[in-house]
Amino acid sequence: MLPSCRESIKTAVLLVPKFARFDRCVHTVRLKPNYTSVNYNVSRGGFAHLQKQHLYFFRDLLGEHRMISDTIELEKYNVDWFNNLRGCSSLVLKPKTTQEVSQILSFCNQENLAVSPQAGNTSVVGGSVPVFDEIILSTELMNKIISIDDTSGVVVCQAGCVLENLDTAVAEKGLMVPLDLGAKGSCQIGGNVSTNAGGLRLFRYGNMHGNVLGLEAVTADGNIIECLGTLKKDNTGYHLKHLFIGSEGTLGIITKVAIQCTTRPTCQNVAFLGAQNFRKVLKTFKLAKQDLGEILSAIEVMDSATMEFIGEKLNINSPIGDYPFYLLLETSGSNTNHDSEKIFKFLEIALNSHFILNGTVAVEHAKINALWSVRERIPEGFNLCGHLFCYDVSLPVENYFILVDEMKIHMGSLADRVFGFGHLGDGNLHLQIETKEFSQQIKDHLEPYIFKRTAQFGGSISAEHGMGFLKAKYLNLARPPSTVNFMKDIKQMFDPKGILNPYKVFP
Amino acid sequence: MARVLVGVKRVIDYAVKIRVKPDKTGVLTDGVKHSMNPFDEIAVEEAVRMKEKKVASEIIAVSCGPPQAQEVLRTALAMGVDKGIHVEVAGPEYETLQPIHISKILAKIVQNEKVDLVILGKQAIDDDCNQTAQMTAAVLDWPQATYASKIEYGSKEITVVREVDGGLETIKCKLPAVVSADLRLNEPRYATLPNIMKAKKKPIQKLTPKDLGVDTSPRVQIVSVEDPPKREAGVILPDVDSLVGKLKEGGHI
Ligand SMILES: Cc1cc2nc3c(=O)[nH]c(=O)nc-3n(C[C@H](O)[C@H](O)[C@H](O)COP(=O)(O)OP(=O)(O)OC[C@H]3O[C@@H](n4cnc5c(N)ncnc54)[C@H](O)[C@@H]3O)c2cc1C
Ligand SMILES: Cc1cc2nc3c(=O)[nH]c(=O)nc-3n(C[C@H](O)[C@H](O)[C@H](O)COP(=O)(O)OP(=O)(O)OC[C@H]3O[C@@H](n4cnc5c(N)ncnc54)[C@H](O)[C@@H]3O)c2cc1C
Numbered sequence: 007m008l009p010s011c012r013e014s015i016k017t018a019v020l021l022v023p024k025f026a027r028f029d030r031c032v033h034t035v036r037l038k039p040n041y042t043s044v045n046y047n048v049s050r051g052g053f054a055h056l057q058k059q060h061l062y063f064f065r066d067l068l069g070e071h072r073m074i075s076d077t078i079e080l081e082k083y084n085v086d087w088f089n090n091l092r093g094c095s096s097l098v099l100k101p102k103t104t105q106e107v108s109q110i111l112s113f114c115n116q117e118n119l120a121v122s123p124q125a126g127n128t129s130v131v132g133g134s135v136p137v138f139d140e141i142i143l144s145t146e147l148m149n150k151i152i153s154i155d156d157t158s159g160v161v162v163c164q165a166g167c168v169l170e171n172l173d174t175a176v177a178e179k180g181l182m183v184p185l186d187l188g189a190k191g192s193c194q195i196g197g198n199v200s201t202n203a204g205g206l207r208l209f210r211y212g213n214m215h216g217n218v219l220g221l222e223a224v225t226a227d228g229n230i231i232e233c234l235g236t237l238k239k240d241n242t243g244y245h246l247k248h249l250f251i252g253s254e255g256t257l258g259i260i261t262k263v264a265i266q267c268t269t270r271p272t273c274q275n276v277a278f279l280g281a282q283n284f285r286k287v288l289k290t291f292k293l294a295k296q297d298l299g300e301i302l303s304a305i306e307v308m309d310s311a312t313m314e315f316i317g318e319k320l321n322i323n324s325p326i327g328d329y330p331f332y333l334l335l336e337t338s339g340s341n342t343n344h345d346s347e348k349i350f351k352f353l354e355i356a357l358n359s360h361f362i363l364n365g366t367v368a369v370e371h372a373k374i375n376a377l378w379s380v381r382e383r384i385p386e387g388f389n390l391c392g393h394l395f396c397y398d399v400s401l402p403v404e405n406y407f408i409l410v411d412e413m414k415i416h417m418g419s420l421a422d423r424v425f426g427f428g429h430l431g432d433g434n435l436h437l438q439i440e441t442k443e444f445s446q447q448i449k450d451h452l453e454p455y456i457f458k459r460t461a462q463f464g465g466s467i468s469a470e471h472g473m474g475f476l477k478a479k480y481l482n483l484a485r486p487p488s489t490v491n492f493m494k495d496i497k498q499m500f501d502p503k504g505i506l507n508p509y510k511v512f513p
Numbered sequence: 514m515a516r517v518l519v520g521v522k523r524v525i526d527y528a529v530k531i532r533v534k535p536d537k538t539g540v541l542t543d544g545v546k547h548s549m550n551p552f553d554e555i556a557v558e559e560a561v562r563m564k565e566k567k568v569a570s571e572i573i574a575v576s577c578g579p580p581q582a583q584e585v586l587r588t589a590l591a592m593g594v595d596k597g598i599h600v601e602v603a604g605p606e607y608e609t610l611q612p613i614h615i616s617k618i619l620a621k622i623v624q625n626e627k628v629d630l631v632i633l634g635k636q637a638i639d640d641d642c643n644q645t646a647q648m649t650a651a652v653l654d655w656p657q658a659t660y661a662s663k664i665e666y667g668s669k670e671i672t673v674v675r676e677v678d679g680g681l682e683t684i685k686c687k688l689p690a691v692v693s694a695d696l697r698l699n700e701p702r703y704a705t706l707p708n709i710m711k712a713k714k715k716p717i718q719k720l721t722p723k724d725l726g727v728d729t730s731p732r733v734q735i736v737s738v739e740d741p742p743k744r745e746a747g748v749i750l751p752d753v754d755s756l757v758g759k760l761k762e763g764g765h766i
Contacts, residue, residue: 071751272544278703325703350709357706366703370548371528373703 042091053120074098093136100147104261112228123255125197128189131474137509159267160236165196181267184211188382202252204470209431210303223258226501255507257500271338279365280329284407290361297352303338308427319387392442400469434469479513514570515629517560522550523585524639549585552634555694558701561593568666579603590712591704597717609731616648621725635693646693660695
C-alpha cells in the first residue's frame with residue numbers, strides 16, 4: 007500500500023530545500039573549544055570547591071537521577087551553543103520545583119559555592135555556561151504549564167518550558183506567545199525573560215518588560231520573591247519583576263512566569279523582496295508601516311553578503327534571484343481578504359515606485375515557513391566558520407547599514423567576509439565578521455571601532471543578546487560610572503557573596 | 514511544440530492539522546488554510562520549464578472544485594501557466610466527486626483544447642487516490658508514464674525515469690501521453706511579484722461538468738471517516754539500566 011501522501015510530503019520537508027525549515031539548532035561535530043578561563047585569561051573568584059559532603063546534600067535533595075557528574079554528559083552543559091566557550095563544571099543540578107531551587111541556592115550561599123543558571127543554553131554571549139567550576143543549575147525539568155486562561159490570554163508556567171512547546175500549548179486555545187526567535191526549539195521561557203530576548207516579532211508586540219505580567223524568582227540566599235501577578239494593571243509598590251527581566255541570572259533564578267499572550271492571528275502573509283540599495287530598503291520600510299499599519303508583524307533585512315554566506319555554508323539560495331538587499335515582511339491579522347488586499351496594494355506601489363525590484367509572497371503555511379527559514383537559519387552557518395565575530399547593535403534606523411559598509415573598508419583583507427542582517431523594524435543590526443581563525447589582533451582592530459561608531463551614532467552595543475560573559479567588559483563603555491555603580495549596589499543587595507553567575511554582565 | 518495540460522487541485526495545506534467532522538462524514542474544511550496539491554505544483558513547474566525550453570507552446574491549468582479553486586489557478590498562472598480553466602463543482606456534488614469524474618472532465622478538455630501532453634500530480638494529499646492520471650490515460654486511450662522523476666522530451670516521444678521499488682526504471686512513451694509527477698521531478702519555483710501581478714490579468718475560463726457532458730453522479734459512498742489511532746506517549750528513561758529493565762518487563766528481551 008502507498009504511504010499516506012500527507013505523511014510523505016511531511017517527510018519531504020526534510021529532503022526538498024524549498025520546503026526546508028529550521029526546527030532545532032543544529033550542532034555540528036567539531037573540536038572542543040579550549041577552556042574559557044585559559045582562552046580569556048580570567049582568574050577564579052574566591053568561591054569554595056565542590057566537596058563530597060556537598061554532593062551528599064544535593065543527592066538527598068534531588069536523588070541521583072537529577073544530578074549529572076559524568077564527564078561526557080557534562081560537556082553539553084559546559085560548552086556554549088557556538089562551541090567557543092567551555093567551562094569545567096563537574097555538577098549539573100536539575101530541580102523541578104521552586105522549593106528545590108530555594109534549598110539549592112540557600113545551601114550554595116551558605117557554603118560559598120558559585121552557581122551558573124542555565125536554561126536552553128542558546129545564549130549568544132556566553133551567559134549560560136560556567137567560566138570555571140560553577141555548579142550548573144539547569145531549569146530543563148521545570149517545564150510545567152500551570153494555567154492557560156483563554157479569555158485574558160495569560161499563561162502561567164515554570165521557567166523551563168521550551169518556547170516552542172509553550173507556543174504549541176497556547177495555540178490550542180487560540181493564543182500565541184508574543185515572542186518568536188530562531189532558537190525557539192531549544193530556548194526556554196525563563197532564559198528568554200532573563201535575557202529580555204527580542205526576536206522576530208518585537209516590532210509588533212514589544213519586549214518582555216511589556217509582556218511579562220508577573221514572575222517568581224529566588225535570590226541568592228534562597229529567598230523566594232513572589233510577584234507572579236496575572237493582572238494587566240497592578241501598581242502596588244515597586245515593580246520588582248523588571249529587575250529580574252534581562253538580569254541574565256545575576257540577581258536571582260526565575261522559577262515561574264506569567265506571560266500575556268496575544269490572540270493567535272488566523273491569517274498570515276510573508277513577502278520576500280529584493281531591493282537595489284539601503285535607501286530603497288528604508289523607503290519600503292516606511293511605506294510598509296504606512297500602508298500595512300496594524301497588520302505588519304515583522305520586518306527583517308539581510309544583505310547580499312549574508313545570502314552568499316548561507317548559500318555557501320547551508321546551500322540555501324535566494325528564492326527570488328540576486329539583489330543587493332533582501333527584505334522579509336510579515337503581516338498577521340484576522341481577515342484574509344482584508345490583509346491580502348492591503349499587502350498586494352502595498353506591493354504594487356512598492357514595485358511601481360521602484361522601491362523594490364522583485365519579490366514573492368507566501369500565504370500558505372509551508373511556503374511561509376520556507377521563506378522564514380531563509381532568515382531564521384542564518385545562525386546555523388555560524389558554527390561552520392573558521393571564526394565569526396558577532397555584534398548585536400541597536401542603531402537609529404537611518405544609520406542602520408552605514409556601519410556594515412564602514413566595517414568592510416575598515417577590515418579590508420583582514421576579514422574573509424563582512425555581512426549584516428537583522429531586525430530592521432527595531433533598528434537592531436547583527437554585524438558579522440568572518441575570519442579564518444580567532445585572532446586577538448583582528449579583535450583589537452575591529453572592536454574599538456565598532457563600539458566607537460555605535461556610540462557616535464547614538465546606538466547600543468548590545469541590543470537583544472545581553473552582556474553575558476563575552477560583552478561584560480564593555481559595560482563601562484555603554485553606561486556612565488554612576489549608573490554602573492548603582493547596578494553593582496543592586497547586585498550586592500540581591501547576592502552579597504556574588505555566587506550567582508559570576509564573571510558575567512559586570513566587567 | 515506541445516500543448517500541455519496540468520491539473521491543479523485545491524487541498525488542505527499539508528501543514529494544517531486535520532480534524533474529522535463529529536459526524537464522521539468527512540474532514541472539516543471551513544476556515545481551514547488550503548493550497549495547491551504539492552504534486553500538482555511539481556506538475557506545473559515541469560510544464561513551465563518545458564515552455565522555457567521551448568518544447569511547449571501553451572500551458573493550460575485545470576481545477577475542478579468550488580469557487581475558491583480559482584485561487585490555486587491564480588497561483589498556477591503566476592508560476593507561468595498561460596490560461597486557467599475552472600470547472601465549477603461545489604457543495605455535496607464536490608464531496609462525492611471522484612477520480613473517475615475528474616478524468617472524464619480532463620479528457621474532454623484535452624480533446625477540446627487539442628492537448629498533446631497531460632501532466633498531473635501522482636496523487637492528491639487529501640484523498641490519496643492515486644488514480645486520476647491512470648484513468649485519464651484510459652479514457653483517452655493514451656499511453657501513460659506514472660511517478661516520473663525525470664522527463665526528456667523528443668518530438669514524437671518522451672523518455673521518463675520512474676522511481677520504482679529498489680531503483681529507477683526508464684521508459685519511452687509515444688506522444689500524446691499522460692504523465693504523473695513524483696516528488697523528485699523538480700523543485701517548484703516561487704512566483705515572483707511581477708508575475709503575480711500579470712497573473713491577475715490572465716484569463717480563467719469557467720465551465721461546468723454539464724457543459725462538458727460529464728455525469729458526476731457518485732459511484733462510491735463514504736461510509737465513515739475516522740482519525741488514525743492515537744500513538745501512545747513515549748517515556749523518557751534516565752539510564753540504560755532502567756531501559757533494559759523496561760524492555761524485560763515488556764517481554765521484549
Ligand atoms: C480627572 C482625572 C482623571 C484621571 N484618570 C486616570 C486614568 O485614567 N488612569 C490613571 O492611571 N490615572 C488617572 N488619574 C490619576 C493619575 O495618576 C494622574 O492624573 C496622573 O498620572 C498624575 O500626573 P500628575 O502630573 O498630576 O502627577 P502628580 O499628581 O503631581 O503626582 C503623582 C505622584 O507622582 C509623584 N511625582 C510627580 N512627578 C514626579 C517626578 N517627576 N519624579 C518623581 N515623582 C514624581 C508625586 O510625588 C506623586 O506621588 C486621573 C486623575 C484625574 C484628576
Ligand atoms: C539560532 C539562535 C537565534 C537567536 N535569535 C535571537 C533573537 O532573534 N533575539 C534574541 O533576543 N536572542 C536571540 N538568540 C539568543 C537568545 O538570547 C537566546 O536564544 C534565548 O533568549 C536564551 O534562552 P535560553 O533558554 O537558551 O537561555 P540560556 O542561554 O540558557 O541562558 C541565557 C541567560 O539567562 C540566564 N538564565 C537562564 N535561565 C534563567 C533563569 N530561570 N533564571 C535566571 N537566569 C536564567 C543564564 O544564566 C544566561 O545568563 C538566538 C540564539 C540562537 C542560538
